[in-house]
Structures are given as structure tokens and as C-alpha cells.
Amino acid sequence: MNLEQIREETLRSLGMGKLNSGVYHGVWADTHGRESIESFSPIDGKTTAEITVAGDADYSEIIEKAINSFERWRDIPAPRRGMLIREIGEELRKNKQQLGRLVSLEAGKTVTEGEGEIQEMIDVADLAVGLSRQLYGLEIASERPKHRMIEQYVPLGVTAVITSFNFPASVWSWNAFIAAVCGDVVVWKPSSKAALVAVAVMRVAERVVKRLKYPDPFFLAVGEGSSIGDRISKDNRIPLVSFTGSIPVGKKISENVSKRLGKVILELGGNNAAVVSDKAEMKIAVKGVAFGALATAGQRCTSTRRVIVHEKIYSAFTEKLIDVYRRVKRGNPLEPDTVVGPLIDQNAVKSFKAAIEEAKKEGGKLLFGGTEESIDGFPGGHYVMPAIIEATPEMKITEKETFAPILYVFRYRNLEEAIKIHNSVPQGLSSSIFTQDLAEAEEFTSARGSDCGIVNVNTATAGAEIGGAFGGEKETGGGRESGSDAWKNYMRRQTVTINYGEDIPLSQDVRFPV
Ligand code: UN1
Numbered sequence: 095m096n097l098e099q100i101r102e103e104t105l106r107s108l109g110m111g112k113l114n115s116g117v118y119h120g121v122w123a124d125t126h127g128r129e130s131i132e133s134f135s136p137i138d139g140k141t142t143a144e145i146t147v148a149g150d151a152d153y154s155e156i157i158e159k160a161i162n163s164f165e166r167w168r169d170i171p172a173p174r175r176g177m178l179i180r181e182i183g184e185e186l187r188k189n190k191q192q193l194g195r196l197v198s199l200e201a202g203k204t205v206t207e208g209e210g211e212i213q214e215m216i217d218v219a220d221l222a223v224g225l226s227r228q229l230y231g232l233e234i235a236s237e238r239p240k241h242r243m244i245e246q247y248v249p250l251g252v253t254a255v256i257t258s259f260n261f262p263a264s265v266w267s268w269n270a271f272i273a274a275v276c277g278d279v280v281v282w283k284p285s286s287k288a289a290l291v292a293v294a295v296m297r298v299a300e301r302v303v304k305r306l307k308y309p310d311p312f313f314l315a316v317g318e319g320s321s322i323g324d325r326i327s328k329d330n331r332i333p334l335v336s337f338t339g340s341i342p343v344g345k346k347i348s349e350n351v352s353k354r355l356g357k358v359i360l361e362l363g364g365n366n367a368a369v370v371s372d373k374a375e376m377k378i379a380v381k382g383v384a385f386g387a388l389a390t391a392g393q394r395c396t397s398t399r400r401v402i403v404h405e406k407i408y409s410a411f412t413e414k415l416i417d418v419y420r421r422v423k424r425g426n427p428l429e430p431d432t433v434v435g436p437l438i439d440q441n442a443v444k445s446f447k448a449a450i451e452e453a454k455k456e457g458g459k460l461l462f463g464g465t466e467e468s469i470d471g472f473p474g475g476h477y478v479m480p481a482i483i484e485a486t487p488e489m490k491i492t493e494k495e496t497f498a499p500i501l502y503v504f505r506y507r508n509l510e511e512a513i514k515i516h517n518s519v520p521q522g523l524s525s526s527i528f529t530q531d532l533a534e535a536e537e538f539t540s541a542r543g544s545d546c547g548i549v550n551v552n553t554a555t556a557g558a559e560i561g562g563a564f565g566g567e568k569e570t571g572g573g574r575e576s577g578s579d580a581w582k583n584y585m586r587r588q589t590v591t592i593n594y595g596e597d598i599p600l601s602q603d604v605r606f607p608v
Pocket of ligand 1: 214260261265338393394395396555556557558559
């Protein structure tokens, strides 16, 4: 099949056409008379389909319907809310291949990564189903007789989830499936660069909601960040905004939401590093760093952007890494053995090239790659040769997250110095150490070690499982999503005191003689 046939077949198998509504508020808004955006594929730069965007009136309708739906949704017992998510998980299982292929078409991910993204959603669904029977509070001993104090968790209301292009489906589910079992309803504003996947995912969810006759927990508003995103951040009917994206946009959203004292979950940029010790198992370290740096063509928040290598093994390690870079297949991500697909658009290629120029100006030495590439048969695609640059921590460019496959390599002499280099950037999402030495591993994961939200030993900075709370510190924004107790972010905590006695004794021995 050529790409055109794959496009048609993928759309058809998901029940979609060339023009799709990007506005869902219990029904799909009509595509007539609405503006639309195109879904370009980074594989060949061609359009897969069009999606209509939400105008002002649509936005108002979405929020009103969401508020209305919340009043019914929150009354459904949590385990029954979980049953809907279980069925959505089942539907995702059935559509995993087709949805994965659409992720590949729209975001340029390899087949295994596209399907992996849908698997990540299925995993979150499973987690949310279990969670729906475990939304527990606490009981606290009261100082007063015949009093009971409990802490309970109550749904928040209409939450908004703003996602980026690189995980166009799963990041929504990290938030949406958890929020839904918690009793919230969710308005999704996907990236305009990956809105077709959002439409496809919403269609799957909607089918299940309708079949099981539940009130709608999920709503969709495709549109630009500058219009829909901005409105969401300023809308005091939305108590929680979860945003995944760049640091500057995250700061703006946070500012708007904070002005109205709403809550945010921010998952912003990473500048993740791996420390490779002289006590590392070389094979594991090379594969771990290569995966971290090359997966999704370096366009993950968790991508390895810096590698800090012990001087004793510096040459051996870099040589082996360059060898992997030389061997991996680049190009059409739909071919099964491709490892590095395209960047999302030409702007990303521009930023890639600009960062490399900047690095060279600052004294960096290009060890491999760094060029724009063309792939036979896909002249409109956005391909590059991933870059490895020898660098020093003084180089300002190494403090920035460039959303592209650029890996800066640093040298270190002792672990203290490695940790210092590691923690010297403004971001704090994910980190790794490759070592077989227990003391080094413990030091790196101790309070004196990595300052990130995620710290790994002998595994890549990228590729986190959903069971842990996902997120990072410093300019990464401090948010936590997905597993562990991240669910508490989607609920309000309420302290309840119940007096079942015949009197009303006061706390702190206060007397009130009336
Ligand atoms: C992101 O890049 O925004 O840990 C999310 C990983 C994936 C999620 C990345 N499970 O690489």
C-alpha cells in the first residue's frame, strides 16, 4: 500500500472521513459553516484530513454542556464510572492498530511507538478501573467526645486537558481517565498539530458512552492555543487546567489560572540527562541512551538531551553510540524497521538546525549528524540526521530544550561533578544513571542526587510506565499525572467533622457561655 492508500484505509477503518468535526459537546457539531484546520503528515507533508475548529459559540456550548453533564456524572458511583472506562479500554484494544497507525501518520511516530501510545492508554484505563474502587480518604481521631472526623475526596467539576502533539492520545488519557473515575468531566483541547488523533480517540470513547447510556464525561474543542487555550485558562468555571507543552506557554497558562486562583497541573519541558559511569554495563548504557535520545526523533518531554560520561570510558562510549546512530534506519515511520521518523514540521527542522549552529558557535564539536535530510519518495517530509555534539556545561544552548534529536555529550571525573552538571539546568523532568555500582546508584537517587521528578537506574530517561506519578520539578512545572496518588489532583479534599452527641463541645477547650 502506498501512503495515500494507507491514509484512506486508516480513516475508513476508524469511521472517519476527509472532513471531521473537531467539536464535541454530547453531539458532534456540524462541519458546515465552520473553519477547519488540516492534519499534515510529517512523513510526506501531505494532508490526511481536515478538522473543524471550535468558534466562540461552540466553546460556550461545550462548557455549558460539560457543567450540565458533570451534575449527572458525579452522581454515578465511582466503580460504575470505572465500568465505562473499562469498556473504553476494551474498545481501544480492538482499535489499537488503526489508532496507532493514525498516530504514526499524524505525529510521525514509528509503528511500534504509535501502537505503544495506544497501549499506554489501555494501561491507564486498567489503572483507572482499579482506582475507581480505591478512592479512599482518611479517618482522623477527634479530640471531642462523640465526634468523628474524616477526610474525603470530592469531584472537582469541569477540568480541562490541553495536550501537545508528541503524545497526542495517551497524555489525554493520563488525565482524562483518572479525572473521569474521580467524578470530573473533561474538556480536551488537543494540539492543532495532532487534532485528528484526538477526534479518532473521542469517537471511540463516544461510541462506548452512547452504547452504555452514560452521561458524557468527555468533550472536545479543537482550536488554537491562542483562542481556546487562552479562554480555558481564564474561565473560572474550570477549576483545574492540566497543560502539557512548552515552558513559555505553561507560564502564561499558569499565570491566567492563578489570577483566578484555579489549579494547574503543568507538564512542561525537560532537559533530561543520563550519567554513564565507568562502572556501567556498556551494552545497557549505549542502548538506553540511544533509545532515550532517538525515540520519537527526540520529541518526547522525556528525551535524553544530555549524556554525562565518565572520562575513562568517554571515547569507547561515544564511539559505540555513534555506531548505533550510523546503523539505525531513518525515514518512513510506517516501515517496520524504521527507528527514527520525521520531525513534526519544518519549524522543528529549523529549530534543530539553529540549535546546532548555536552550539558550534559556543564551541561545541559536532561528532555526528546535524543535517537536514531528504528521504527518497517523501520529498515533503521533515527529516534530519540526529546529532551528537561534544559540549561543556558552560554552553548556554545546553540549558535549552530543543524538541529534536540533539544529544550533548559532557565529560566528568567524579560522581559529585556529574551530579552538579546534571542538576545545572532549569528543567527537572527525567534522569538516569547507568552503573553497576550500588553506592553510585543510591547516591544518584538520594536527596543529594538527581533533582528531577523521575530518576532511573540502568534504564532510559524516556519510556516511563504509567503506574508512577509522572512529572517534574523546577521549570518542568511540578505537576504529577497518571499513576500513584496523582488522582488526588483531580479531586477536592474535604475535612468532615460529625457531632453525634447531645451537646456541642468546642475544640481547643474554648468556652462559649450562651
Ligand atoms: C511526553 O513526552 O510528554 O515516558 C510524555 C515516556 C512516555 C511519556 C512521555 N511514557 O517517554
